[in-house]
Amino acid sequence: MNYLWSLVTDFGTQLRSLWMVFSHGFRKRDTLQYPEQKVNAPPRYRGRIVLTRDPDGNERCVACNLCAVACPVGCISLQKAESADGRWYPEFFRINFSRCIFCGMCEEACPTTAIQLTPDFELADYKRTSLVYEKEHLLISGPGKYPDYNFYHIAGMAISGKPKGSGQNEAPPIDTKSLLP
Amino acid sequence: MSPELTTILVTVAQGIVILLVAVLVAAYLSWVERRLLAWWQDRYGPNRVGPFGTMQLVADMLKMFFKEDWIPPFADKLTFILAPIVSMSAFMLAFAIIPITPNWFVADLNIGILYFFMLAGLAVYGVLFAGWSSVSKYALLGSLRSTAQSVSYEVFMGLSIMGVVAQAGSFNMIEIVNAQQNIWFIIPQFFGFITFFASGVAVTHRSPFDLPESEAELGAGYHTEYSGMKWGMFFVGEYVGILLVSGLLVTLFLGGWHGPLLPPFVWFMLKISFFIMLFILLRAALPRPRYDQLMSVGWKICLPLTLINLLLTGAIILWQQGGGA
Numbered sequence: 001m002n003y004l005w006s007l008v009t010d011f012g013t014q015l016r017s018l019w020m021v022f023s024h025g026f027r028k029r030d031t032l033q034y035p036e037q038k039v040n041a042p043p044r045y046r047g048r049i050v051l052t053r054d055p056d057g058n059e060r061c062v063a064c065n066l067c068a069v070a071c072p073v074g075c076i077s078l079q080k081a082e083s084a085d086g087r088w089y090p091e092f093f094r095i096n097f098s099r100c101i102f103c104g105m106c107e108e109a110c111p112t113t114a115i116q117l118t119p120d121f122e123l124a125d126y127k128r129t130s131l132v133y134e135k136e137h138l139l140i141s142g143p144g145k146y147p148d149y150n151f152y153h154i155a156g157m158a159i160s161g162k163p164k165g166s167g168q169n170e171a172p173p174i175d176t177k178s179l180l181p
Numbered sequence: 182m183s184p185e186l187t188t189i190l191v192t193v194a195q196g197i198v199i200l201l202v203a204v205l206v207a208a209y210l211s212w213v214e215r216r217l218l219a220w221w222q223d224r225y226g227p228n229r230v231g232p233f234g235t236m237q238l239v240a241d242m243l244k245m246f247f248k249e250d251w252i253p254p255f256a257d258k259l260t261f262i263l264a265p266i267v268s269m270s271a272f273m274l275a276f277a278i279i280p281i282t283p284n285w286f287v288a289d290l291n292i293g294i295l296y297f298f299m300l301a302g303l304a305v306y307g308v309l310f311a312g313w314s315s316v317s318k319y320a321l322l323g324s325l326r327s328t329a330q331s332v333s334y335e336v337f338m339g340l341s342i343m344g345v346v347a348q349a350g351s352f353n354m355i356e357i358v359n360a361q362q363n364i365w366f367i368i369p370q371f372f373g374f375i376t377f378f379a380s381g382v383a384v385t386h387r388s389p390f391d392l393p394e395s396e397a398e399l400g401a402g403y404h405t406e407y408s409g410m411k412w413g414m415f416f417v418g419e420y421v422g423i424l425l426v427s428g429l430l431v432t433l434f435l436g437g438w439h440g441p442l443l444p445p446f447v448w449f450m451l452k453i454s455f456f457i458m459l460f461i462l463l464r465a466a467l468p469r470p471r472y473d474q475l476m477s478v479g480w481k482i483c484l485p486l487t488l489i490n491l492l493l494t495g496a497i498i499l500w501q502q503g504g505g506a
Contacts (some may be wrong), residue, residue, distance in 0.1 A: 007482065014467060021466035030223045059229050 041119035043145070046102045048120040049095055051135065052113065052144035059139065060114035060151060063090040067106035067115050075099035076106060085160035087152070093135040098128055112151040116144040196277070196287040203276050207420035212237045214420075214461050221465045242413075250409035253315065260314035265411045267403075268307025269418035272425050275300040279428040280355050282438050282445040293354040294346065298339055299371075301384055305331045306330065307418070308386075308393060308403045315406040323402030326472065327393030330383055333479045334390075338380035338488040344373045344494040345433050358437035365436040372490040374434045378481045381430065383479070385422035388464035392472055427456035 041047065054060050063080035081091035103115060106115045125131050143149070158164045165172035191452075203308055212227060212234065219226025228234040252261055275297045277287035290296050312324020346352055348369065349360035367374045383390040394402030404415045431437060431452040438445030440452075470478070 018462055018466045020463055024221045024223055027223055029225060031225045033225070 031151065039121075041121065043119060045102045045119035045121070046117040048097075048118050048123055049100065049102075049106065049133075049138065050116055050118055050140045051093060051138045052116055052140060052142065052146075053152040054152070055148060056143075056150065058087070058152075059089050060112045060143075061090050061093065062088045062112055062114070062151065063093075064088075064111060066109040066111065070105040070109035072103060072105060073099045073101055087159050090135060093138060095133050095138060096131065097123055097133060098131040113144070113146045113149050118144075149181055186494060192287075195285060199276065199281070199285070199287055200273065203273065203421060203424060204417065206243045207417050207424050208242075208459065209238055209419040211416065213457070214464075217458065217461045218465050221462070229238065245410055245413045246376060248372045248409040250411060253317075253406050256270035256406065257316070257318045258313035259405075262309050262327045262411070264311035264314060265407065265414035265418070266307075267310060268304060269414045271300045271304035271307060271457045272421040275425050276421070276428070278354050279425070279432055280358060280437060281449050285354070285446070289353070289355060291351075291353050293352045293357070294324055294342060294429075294433075295352055297357075297425075298335070301331075301447065304384070304422075304460065306419075307415075310414065311415070312403040315403075317406055319403045320403050323395075323399045323405070327386060327403060330386075330390065330392060330475060330479075333476060333486070334380040334383040334483075335378055337479065337487045340484070340491060341373045341376040341380060342433055343487075343491050347491070347494050347498055354432055354437075358432055358439065361436040361439060365434065365439075367434040368484040370434065370490070370494070372486050373494075374430075376487050376490075377433070378430060378495065379478075379483060382460070382463065383475075385419060385426055387419070387460055387468040389469050390475060391464075391469065395469055421500075423457060423460050424453070427453045430456050483486070489491065 052060050061078075063078055065078065065080070068074070068076040068078060075096040076094070078093040079091040080088055082088055102117065104117050107117050110116075123131070152159060152162060153168050155171065156164060156167060190394055207477075215237075216226040216228075216234065226234065226239040230236040230240050252258060265409075278290055278293050280286035288296075308324050308327040308331075312320045312322075312327070315321070345366050347358060348366065349357040351357060351360075357366075379390075386393050392402075393399075394404065396402070399405070404412055407415060432450060435452050438449045440448035
């Protein structure tokens with residue numbers, strides 16, 4: 001009798017799963033029809049890499065090379081140069097996006113929040129060489145994710161027009177010799 | 182033109198039309214199945230080629246025709262080529278007995294349903310040849326499974342519709358349909374319907390009885406070594422099988438073309454579409470059983486059920502006739 005009953009219940013569970021699967025026909029579909037419907041990637045999505053500017057409109061990058069060192073696939077290359085006012089800047093800045101794995105290590109390594117990853121992922125191209133982005137392609141006109149951050153206003157580094165100790169939360173350097181009795 | 186010649190020509194034309202439509206519909210089922218599966222899995226399925234993806238079949242056919250049709254050097258060439266032909270043509274030939282409307286059928290055979298069993302038996306050879314000639318262990322295992330499955334399920338497949346035959350008093354499909362004018366056989370022959378449906382799924386190697394080609398464990402089962410259009414013929418053969426079994430279920434248990442208001446052709450199409458949908462829903466919903474479970478369901482549940490069903494049907498028929506002679 002138990003055997004017969006289990007036959008009935010087993011048959012019932014099969015019918016139940018048939019019904020459950022069928023009922024999925026009346027639910028919302030999960031597919032996003034991509035090229036027509038655009039994907040709304042979250043703000044912290046790791047896509048195309050950009051170089052940002054500080055609130056004053058100057059390049060944030062100080063050509064410290066930390067991003068190139070942090071990059072696990074070695075797709076970043078740059079050359080340091082120095083402007084007349086003493087600021088460092090990259091003479092060229094090159095990212096090979098056919099190598100880049102979008103890990104975000106460069107963004108984590110950057111001391112000046114210059115290099116940032118953006119939610120744009122549509123980088124496909126017909127030529128490999130056009131995936132090598134130069135500074136003119138990377139540099140954007142805004143501050144990116146950190147609108148108020150300005151490295152030279154915070155760091156103690158002296159440049160022309162900003163002597164040592166005139167940054168935010170900084171006191172002018174003390175002439176230690178004046179403290180002598 | 183003499184009236185005999187006209188009759189012959191009309192019959193031949195009907196046969197060709199039914200054959201072509203059957204093959205076309207079977208090929209189109211590949212797209213229908215993918216769309217339906219996607220629909221039940223909250224996806225869209227192929228919807229890019231043509232309106233709603235209806236031209237997907239053309240794209241697939243083009244791809245398949247241009248694929249390399251490779252025969253393994255170690256294969257038994259003659260049987261290797263023969264296998265997909267047998268597999269596809271057996272079910273296609275069986276389509277001849279299904280009456281679509283009172284006037285549209287290929288052959289009005291007086292042995293009707295027995296002809297289908299003969300061809301279902303022959304269809305096993307397609308799979309058997311494929312597995313044997315491939316000289317590959319997965320293909321052989323797949324065809325072994327398929328043979329054992331088909332043989333054990335055909336035993337009670339025949340028995341499951343003997344109740345219908347006994348009630349209709351004929352093997353002829355048209356007479357079976359006409360016998361259902363008042364009540365469809367699905368009601369008095371409910372257990373016959375259930376078992377015939379199960380064995381129909383098993384004979385066409387459809388999921389959940391697709392152990393001969395279970396892709397998780399056997400590569401692609403008996404057609405592992407096939408490519409190009411030969412593989413395509415196995416594929417179309419499977420869909421022709423679905424169409425055939427759905428058609429048989431409609432004619433034997435759901436009253437064929439009978440139905441109120443709508444014309445016979447529409448009723449037949451509605452019923453057959455329902456069963457095709459059910460076949461695909463089974464694939465979408467049910468997991469594949471273990472091989473011993475498959476066998477024990479066949480021999481220990483379905484076979485006794487059909488025998489009891491046949492016994493009761495016979496008893497009731499005798500009782501209605503006034504207690505035997």
